[in-house]
Amino acid sequence: MPHNKINIQDKLSKFSEHWSPRVIAEMNDYQFKLAKVEGEFVWHDHPDTDEVFIVICGELDIEFRDGKVTLGEGEMYVIPKGVEHKPVAQTECHIMLVEPRGVINTGDVTSELTAQRDVWV
């Protein structure tokens, strides 16, 4: 079988839309996604799953109802399931997300920022 590696920067070079996660890999029933983000996202939560954010470049604030965390390059955070959060990037930031297949980026909230699922790059 072919052994194809995944190059994160190469994948990032193939899209430019903000808040529109692209799947780059699947492991069991989990997906690894890349996203370019800038500005404010919407408050939402994922009632059934934790969600991992890893910052590839730039800086990402994740606001919570009771505080905030600021992630720089090479920093990660696990959002516990059911915890409301709002990602905010003052300038463009590139992130990797890890979560189960089928998760909607805005959780239970429908927004103009709700992205199509399962879009690969």
Add this chain to the structure above:
Amino acid sequence: MPHNKINIQDKLSKFSEHWSPRVIAEMNDYQFKLAKVEGEFVWHDHPDTDEVFIVICGELDIEFRDGKVTLGEGEMYVIPKGVEHKPVAQTECHIMLVEPRGVINTGDVTSELTAQRDVWV
């Protein structure tokens, strides 16, 4: 609640042993681990799960019975479940692993390289 981020380089600075994965985060029943590797690992597979390798720095060869892939910094690979593989690093390489909680690093093979599970850093 406290919002504690995880800094990958900071976690890497806290251990030096080779082939001894340290857990840095859990997402649902999955774990994110860091490892420092150098030299040849043992042939093994994980019959029940895929396994993700992401290279943080250095270069990692993953040998398969029918080929090989070489991962540099920022490159990743999903080892499908049941596929025999042998990681090899010519010089020290730092990697992130993502897999379900409880996976043994040498799979079904018992070796002097078999590491204790669930060691956090």
